[in-house]
Amino acid sequence: MSSKLIHPPSMATSQIPISRTTKMLLSFTNLKTMSFRDNPFRLRSMFIGKVTEQSSASSPNQQQQQQDDDITVTQIKQDLYEALKGINRGIFGVKSEKKTEIEELVNLLECRNPTPEPTRELDKIGGCWKLIYSTITVLGSKRTKLGLRSFVSLGDLLQQIDIAQGKTVHVLKFDVRGLNLHDGEFRIVASFKITSKSSVEITYESSTIVPEQLMNIFRKNMNLLLGIFNPEGLFEISYLDEDLQVGRDGKGNVFVLERTEKS
Template sequence: MIEKEWQKNMFQGINRGIFGIPATKKSEIERLVKQIESLNPTPCPTLELEKVAGCWRLVYSTISILGSKRTKLGLRDFISLDDFFQTIDISKSKAVNVIKFSAMGLSLLSGQLNIEASFRIASSTRVDINFENSTITPDRLMNVFRKNYDLLLGIFNPEGWLEITYVDDTLRIGRDDKSNIFVLERFDDSNNT
C-alpha cells in the first residue's frame, strides 16, 4: 500500500490537473506515477476485480480543459468543477462516473454529470469500455450545457479501453487509449450523494 502523504503533497493546489498544470509539475507527477506503477501489488487486476470494485475519487488526470474548450463550457467564470467520483459495480460490469459542478453564487445550479458505461475484460490488466448514457441534473444545469453537450461528453467520455496499471486497497492508477493517466483514491461512498 502506497502512503497517502505523497498524494497530499504531489496533488495539492492543481485541481486534479483538469485546467492544466506547469510542464515541470506534470513531468514530476508522471515520473512518480511510473515509480508507483512499478510497485503494483496486483499485477493481474482484472483477475481480482473485487480490488477495483467500489467508489473512487479522482485526484489527478491528464485530461485537461483549456482555452476555447473551457470558455465554450462556461467554466471560466460561471461553473466550477467539484469532485469527480467513479463507482464500479463488478457484478453488473458497470461503471458510473459522477462529475459534480457548482455555479458560483447560484446554488440552484449546482448539480452533476453522470456518465454510465459498461466494461468487458480484455486481458489480465485491460478492460474495454462502452459508453451507455449520460445525464446532467438538475435540468436547469442541463440548459447551461445543452449547446456544448457534445463537447462536454467528448472530454469525459470513457469509450475505449483502460489499462489498470496499479491497484491496492486505497489507490488505483489507469491509462486509457487516449494516452490519459488517471489517479484515484478509494472513497467511502456512504456520504457521496
C-alpha cells in the same frame, strides 16, 4: 714492453643499476621467506583494498536506480499526494516541471504494483473512486464554452464500479453560482468487459444532467462535454491497492483515483 693483466671486476664491487621493477620482484621474493604467522594479513589487505575500491565505483544511473529501489510505496504515495496539492486534479493544466514530477512518482508506483492482474481480483476494483489527478485538461475555448472560467465550478469527479452488473457510472459534480445550485451533476453510464489480465474495454451507454437548469446551460455543448469526460475505450489498470488506483486509457492519458465512501 710489459703487459698487464686486466681482471674483470668482482661482483662485490660492481655497480649494477637496479630498476624499480627489479626492486619489487626482490621484495616479493623476500616475502616468500616470511612467516604468515607473524603477519597473516599483509598481502591479503593490499588486494582486498583494490577490489573494494573498484567495486565501490558505480555510474550515476546505477546509483539512481538503487535509490529508486530503496524508496517504499508509502513514501512514494506521500510524495505524490504532496505533489498534487493545489493543482485542482490537473484539469486546468499544470506546469511542465510539476507534470514531470508527478509522472515520475506514478512510474515508481507502477513498478511496485501489488496487483499485477487486477481483472482477476475484481473485488479490489469494485466500489467508489474519486479522481485526484488526470492528464486530461480543459483549456482555452473549451473551458470558456463550458462556463468553467466564471459561473460554473467543477466539483468532485467520481467513478462508481458495479462488478456484478459490469457497469461504471461516472459522476461530475457542479456548483453553479447565481442559480443557487450546489449539487448539479453530469452522469455517464457505461458498461465494461475484461480484455486482459490488466485492462477492460469501456462502452458508453447513456448520460444525463440534473437539474434541468444545469441541462439548459450545457445543452448546446453536450458533445464537447462528452468529448472531454466520456470514459469510452480501452482502460488499463497499471497500479491497484486498497486505497489507490492508477490507470491509463488508449490515448495515453493518466488517471489517479483514490477510494472514497461517497456514492
